[in-house]
Amino acid sequence: MVRVRFAPSPTGHLHLGSARTALFNWLYARHTGGKFLLRIENTDRVRSDTKFLEEILENLKWLGIDWDDEPIYQSRRFDVYREKAEKILARGKAYREGEAIIFKVEKGRSIELNDIIHGKITVNTDNIKDQVMIKSDGSPTYNFSCVVDDSYQEITHVLRGDDHISNTPKQILFYEALELKLPQFGHMPLILGPDGAKLSKRHGVVSVEEYKKEGFLPEALANYLILLGWFPGEDREVLSLNEAVKLFDINDMSDVQAKFDIQKLKWMNGEYIMKKKTEELLPLIKDRLLVAGFDISSVADDYISKIVGLYKIRMKTLAEFVELADFFFKDDFTVDEEGKKKHLDNEEKKESMRIFADRLEGLEAFSQEGIEEICRDIVEERGIKAAAVIHPTRMAISGKTKGAGLFEIMEVLGKEKVINRMKGLKR
Numbered sequence: 380m381v382r383v384r385f386a387p388s389p390t391g392h393l394h395l396g397s398a399r400t401a402l403f404n405w406l407y408a409r410h411t412g413g414k415f416l417l418r419i420e421n422t423d424r425v426r427s428d429t430k431f432l433e434e435i436l437e438n439l440k441w442l443g444i445d446w447d448d449e450p451i452y453q454s455r456r457f458d459v460y461r462e463k464a465e466k467i468l469a470r471g472k473a474y475r476e477g478e479a480i481i482f483k484v485e486k487g488r489s490i491e492l493n494d495i496i497h498g499k500i501t502v503n504t505d506n507i508k509d510q511v512m513i514k515s516d517g518s519p520t521y522n523f524s525c526v527v528d529d530s531y532q533e534i535t536h537v538l539r540g541d542d543h544i545s546n547t548p549k550q551i552l553f554y555e556a557l558e559l560k561l562p563q564f565g566h567m568p569l570i571l572g573p574d575g576a577k578l579s580k581r582h583g584v585v586s587v588e589e590y591k592k593e594g595f596l597p598e599a600l601a602n603y604l605i606l607l608g609w610f611p612g613e614d615r616e617v618l619s620l621n622e623a624v625k626l627f628d629i630n631d632m633s634d635v636q637a638k639f640d641i642q643k644l645k646w647m648n649g650e651y652i653m654k655k656k657t658e659e660l661l662p663l664i665k666d667r668l669l670v671a672g673f674d675i676s677s678v679a680d681d682y683i684s685k686i687v688g689l690y691k692i693r694m695k696t697l698a699e700f701v702e703l704a705d706f707f708f709k710d711d712f713t714v715d716e717e718g719k720k721k722h723l724d725n726e727e728k729k730e731s732m733r734i735f736a737d738r739l740e741g742l743e744a745f746s747q748e749g750i751e752e753i754c755r756d757i758v759e760e761r762g763i764k765a766a767a768v769i770h771p772t773r774m775a776i777s778g779k780t781k782g783a784g785l786f787e788i789m790e791v792l793g794k795e796k797v798i799n800r801m802k803g804l805k806r
């Protein structure tokens with residue numbers, strides 16, 4: 380049975396690269412009917428923080444990743460690491476240096492690794508110096524505790540980032556010294572930033588938490604991340620985790636580094652937002668509005684739903700909704716100053732808009748059809764272009780030059796607000 384694991388160190392936020400590692404391990408376990416286990420690598424007492432641990436676990440769940448069994452915590456297993464290190468010491472393959480226990484690396488050997496993703500990798504032990512197993516403060520090194528625990532958790536496949544390739548030969552030496560069965564290793568090429576360097580903070584936002592805050596849907600982020608390292612075939616790009624579980628084949632994982640493309644992620648997020656039912660988006664959008672400081676306590680769900688319906692094909696992130704649709708929720712909405720100059724600093728246009736507003740007063744049922752008819756009549760009567768009425772009106776009621784269809788916006792916003800704003804009564 381396949382047994383894989385994800386082993387986060389709770390010393391910071393969950394990085395996109397780590398989230399991708401977790402996703403692939405999870406996909407592999409779920410595809411094969413195996414187990415996906417967690418191991419918390421919190422040996423660094425100073426830098427580890429339960430706040431990060433909670434956030435990482437929460438982010439994994441948010442992405443749709445579940446795990447089998449309770450996670451194991453390295454901080455609780457220090458005596459096990461010491462016992463294993465002393466076993467190696469007793470076999471004459473290590474030495475003490477003060478409190479530390481150090482593994483003696485036998486020179487002149489070549490270690491061969493058959494990587495699932497990269498194929499054969501050979502490393503000469505001449506290039507590996509002696510390895511600390513237990514540090515003088517009593518804590519284990521990453522490489523040593525990793526081997527002890529991968530064996531303890533009976534891990535069959537270790538799938539992790541390329542940044543660990545240089546660790547793997549050292550870990551193989553520990554497997555040998557402890558006479559343990561080797562798992563198979565697969566190293567995933569790192570995610571690169573637009574400039575070709577490893578994706579890092581330097582490139583902007585890199586943690587799952589921040590993407591969540593920016594209004595990305597977990598389905599979209601997970602979908603995008605699995606495309607960075609695996610090709611589902613037949614040019615398929617938008618696929619759910621369930622579909623990915625069915626199609627996943629570890630042999631199809633790419634050995635080339637993938638570039639992180641925020642535009643593509645935004646596009647994908649837009650696709651998922653568009654496909655969601657308005658009822659599903661409603662609670663997410665309400666959260667956004669609250670976080671952005673809008674008082675929606677007396678705003679009807681029905682009103683918000685209509686606006687969501689108008690904008691779900693236009694927003695790429697949930698956060699964008701607030702920018703696009705602020706004018707539905709407050710009178711002091713943001714105004715595009717350039718658009719204002721272009722469309723509202725003109726007496727003739729203002730005059731057309733005034734006439735439009737006057738005629739709207741007489742409209743009983745404030746429906747988009749009725750509004751459009753009046754607009755068309757004015758255009759015809761005055762022999763002007765429709766744009767000469769539409770742009771100023773859009774600007775006056777929304778402060779924007781773009782958005783959903785003007786007449787739809789007007790209907791939803793309601794007669795009183797529309798007319799007041801067109802007449803410049805409330806701004």
Ligand code: GLU
Nearest residue numbers: 386387388420525539543
């Ligand atoms: N805690 C290590 C990391 O986050 C785990 C590496 C591994 O998967 O072995 O990089």
